[in-house]
Amino acid sequence: MEEKNFVICDSEREYGIRFMERVQAHAEFYVQVRWLSSVEEAVEFLKRRRIYILLIGETFPVREREKIACDHCFVLVGEGGCNLADRETAVRKYQPAEDILQEILEKCLERQEASLFRLVSKERxxxxxxxxxxxxxxxxxxxxxxxxxxxxxxxxxxxxxxxxxxxxxxxxxxxxxxxxxxxxxxxxxxxxxxxxxxxxxxxxxxxxxxxxxxxxxxxxxxxxxxxxxxxxxxxxxxxxxxxxxxxxxxxxxxxxxxxxxxxxxxxxxxxxxxxxxxxxxxxxxxxxxxxxxxxxxxx
Structure with missing residues (x-):
């Protein structure tokens, strides 16, 4: 089974790297995780790979976010409101990374996205x-x-x-x-x-x-x-x-x-x-x- 790409697109490097590490810590998720700092990088990435989950900052305008094709789009929002496209789901940025990941996974489970997960071969x-x-x-x-x-x-x-x-x-x-x-x-x-x-x-x-x-x-x-x-x-x-x-x-x-x-x-x-x-x-x-x-x- 081909691994799916989970792309974090956010201009805050430290935030993006930390979140990427949290996703990678979950061995049961069948994804390749990448942090990209701009829409341009994401568009360039799309020329080579498909994006399954996109987690993108609200600092990028809707018209820019829509340039990035993906299966599931989640927008990191602050305390105020944010304009969202029909395909987008808002998640609060400043909460524990595990809580954000939980929201994303719940959405995928609701949609019966079993291929996001893999069996982890470990003795228990x-x-x-x-x-x-x-x-x-x-x-x-x-x-x-x-x-x-x-x-x-x-x-x-x-x-x-x-x-x-x-x-x-x-x-x-x-x-x-x-x-x-x-x-x-x-x-x-x-x-x-x-x-x-x-x-x-x-x-x-x-x-x-x-x-x-x-x-x-x-x-x-x-x-x-x-x-x-x-x-x-x-x-x-x-x-x-x-x-x-x-x-x-x-x-x-x-x-x-x-x-x-x-x-x-x-x-x-x-x-x-x-x-x-x-x-x-x-x-x-x-x-x-x-x-x-x-x-x-x-x-």
């Missing part, structure tokens, strides 16, 4: 975090390990806690709820969408938890399985961290997916008894092999 590991003794220490442990792994690999962290404490009402909140919505709509590119709605914390990509704990409990194992399957088959992530809770449907099948399961050491006798009961139950259900994957850790 799923690491679970779970304990029959639930505490916030588990999340801290998951984030700490994710930060360490992210120094060398692409890491995705998924939080399945019903009351994570991360939700802030009123903000532009995009997370697991949105991904499950697309799964229920039969979307086949939800694994790619996961990479576009992430927040970046300590070098890793984080999909925000569900806003409502009761909604989390209503998600079926089959839906989780489809989501995780698409993330593993389509996204750029090499390591996927699952911060699991007791209320998640399909908890045991999720643990089956994990190469390693990190569990907090018991801090008192009562916690130790709960962990021992969990171990006994696993053996009774023929799941003793899961116990071999457990790595006990101090906070």
């Amino acid at each position: 590991r799923i690491i679970g975090f779970y304990s029959p003794v639930q505490s916030t220490a588990q999340t801290r442990m998951a984030l700490a390990l994710g930060k360490e792994i992210a120094r060398k690999k692409e890491v995705l962290y998924l939080n399945f806690q019903p009351y994570s404490g991360w939700y802030q009402e009123g903000e532009n909140y995009r997370g697991l709820s949105e991904l499950i919505y697309y799964i229920r709509q039969g979307d086949q590119r939800t694994g790619i969408r996961a990479g576009t709605i992430c927040r970046h914390i300590d070098g890793m990509s984080v999909v925000l938890p569900m806003e409502n704990g009761e909604d989390l409990k209503m998600v079926s194992w089959e839906e989780w399985e489809m989501l995780l399957g698409q993330i593993c088959s389509e996204s750029k992530f090499e390591v996927i961290l699952l911060d699991l809770a007791e209320c998640v449907q399909g908890l045991l099948p999720m643990l089956e997916l994990c190469e390693e399961i990190y569990m907090q050491n018991a801090s008192d006798e009562e916690e130790e008894e709960r962990i021992l009961q969990f171990q006994t139950n696993m053996r009774q259900m023929g799941k003793a092999h899961l116990l071999e994957r457990i790595r006990f850790a101090e906070e």
Whole structure:
């Protein structure tokens, strides 16, 4: 398949180079990225190559922008208004590059532009975090390990806690709820969408938890399985961290997916008894092999 050209046409060199680097960091996008400083350069480029996505500054007048033939045209706009041609879509220039890229990718996904993406051939590991003794220490442990792994690999962290404490009402909140919505709509590119709605914390990509704990409990194992399957088959992530809770449907099948399961050491006798009961139950259900994957850790 021929790679498609993503051209950034903007007179601000530093801005254009930084944005180009952000696009190149997404290995799952099947594009060649170029920064050009003027309409003249873009027109010259067109003599040799086709432009699939054009991201161009509003400083170039409409009549100049229309000289550049492309499949999809996005115009970087400031705070004020901007005249747009029928083919153009406005995106705010002064926002994080990841947010701009997210808007562009959403438009392409709406138009079923599957050829923009490629399968990334990478080995993937799923690491679970779970304990029959639930505490916030588990999340801290998951984030700490994710930060360490992210120094060398692409890491995705998924939080399945019903009351994570991360939700802030009123903000532009995009997370697991949105991904499950697309799964229920039969979307086949939800694994790619996961990479576009992430927040970046300590070098890793984080999909925000569900806003409502009761909604989390209503998600079926089959839906989780489809989501995780698409993330593993389509996204750029090499390591996927699952911060699991007791209320998640399909908890045991999720643990089956994990190469390693990190569990907090018991801090008192009562916690130790709960962990021992969990171990006994696993053996009774023929799941003793899961116990071999457990790595006990101090906070």
